[in-house]
Amino acid sequence: MSSKSSEFSKIVKEVRRQxxxxxxxxxxxxxxxxxTINRWENGKTTPSKxxxxxxxxxxxxxxxxxxxxxxxxx
Amino acid sequence: MSSKSSEFSKIVKEVRRQxxxxxxxxxxxxxxxxxTINRWENGKTTPSKxxxxxxxxxxxxxxxxxxxxxxxxx
DNA sequence: CAAGAAACATAACATATGTTATATCAGGTG
DNA sequence: CACCTGATATAACATATGTTATGTTTCTTG
Numbered sequence: 001m002s003s004k005s006s007e008f009s010k011i012v013k014e015v016r017r018q019x020x021x022x023x024x025x026x027x028x029x030x031x032x033x034x035x036t037i038n039r040w041e042n043g044k045t046t047p048s049k050x051x052x053x054x055x056x057x058x059x060x061x062x063x064x065x066x067x068x069x070x071x072x073x074x
Numbered sequence: 075m076s077s078k079s080s081e082f083s084k085i086v087k088e089v090r091r092q093x094x095x096x097x098x099x100x101x102x103x104x105x106x107x108x109x110t111i112n113r114w115e116n117g118k119t120t121p122s123k124x125x126x127x128x129x130x131x132x133x134x135x136x137x138x139x140x141x142x143x144x145x146x147x148x
Numbered sequence: 149c150a151a152g153a154a155a156c157a158t159a160a161c162a163t164a165t166g167t168t169a170t171a172t173c174a175g176g177t178g
Numbered sequence: 179c180a181c182c183t184g185a186t187a188t189a190a191c192a193t194a195t196g197t198t199a200t201g202t203t204t205c206t207t208g
Contacts, residue, residue, distance in 0.1 A: 022155060031123050033196050038157065045194055048165070049105050050124040096185060107166050112187065119164055122195070 005043045012040050015059060018068050030054040079117045086114050089133060092142050104128040 016026050016037075023037040030037075032051055039045040047055060062068035090100050090111075097111040104111075106125055113119040121129060136142035 024155080031127065034156095035158095035197075036195055039194080042157070044158090048124075048194060050122075050128065050165095051194085053105065054124065098185080108186095109167075109188095110165055113164080116187070118188090122164060124195095125164085 006046065008046060009041050009043050012037065012055070015055075015062075015068065015070070016041075018070075019062060029058055080120065082120060083115050083117050086111065086129070089129075089136075089142065089144070090115075092144075093136060103132055 012026075016023070019026070021029070023041070024034045027034045027037045030051065031054060036045075036047075036051065040047060059068060059070060063070055086100075090097070093100070095103070097115070098108045101108045101111045104125065105128060110119070110121075110125065114121060133142060133144060137144055
C-alpha cells in the first residue's frame with residue numbers, strides 16, 4: 001500500500017457526491033483531466049494553485065446556489 | 075540554438091510591455107511562478123489550459139479598462 | 149448466464165510547473 | 179572604474195498534469 005488519503009481527497013469525493021458528478025464531469029467543470037481528479041481522490045497528487053482555485057470557486061458557486069452543503073475545506 | 079519563439083511568446087512579451095509589468099509581477103497576477111512566465115517568453119513551454127485561461131482573463135480585463143491595446147491573441 | 153456499457157483505479161510516458169540556485173546584463177551611484 | 183541592484187535567462191530537480199491504455203467493478207439488458 002501507499003499514498004495516504006489526505007483531507008483534500010475526502011473533500012473532493014464528498015463534493016462530487018453532493019453534486020452528483022462523475023470524475024469526468026467534475027474534471028470538465030474545472031478544466032482539468034479525468035486523471036487529475038482521480039489522482040486527487042486517491043491521494044496520488046495534490047492540486048496545483050490554479051487547479052485548487054478552480055475547485056474552490058466551483059464550491060463557492062455551488063454553495064451560493066444551495067447545491068452544496070459543505071462541512072470541510074477552504 | 076533551440077526552442078523557437080512561438081506566437082504566444084511574443085504576445086506575452088507585448089502584453090507585459092504594455093502593462094509595464096516585470097515577469098515576476100505578471101506571474102503574481104496570474105497565480106503562477108516567475109519561471110513559468112520566463113519559459114513562455116523564451117519558448118521553452120506553452121501554457122496549460124488553466125494558465126492560459128488566467129492569462130486571457132487578465133488581458134480581457136485590462137482591455138476593458140483601456141490599459142491594453144491588443145493586436146494579437148485569443 | 150453472457151455481453152455490453154459506465155464509472156472508477158492504475159500505470160507509463162511526455163510535458164508543464166514550482167522551487168532553488170546561478171549567471172548575465174543594464175542602469176545607477178559611489 | 180568598481181560596486182550594487184533589479185530584471186532577465188538558464189539549469190536541475192521534484193511534482194502536477196495530460197494523454198493513452200488497460201484492468202476492475204457494477205449495473206443493465208439480452
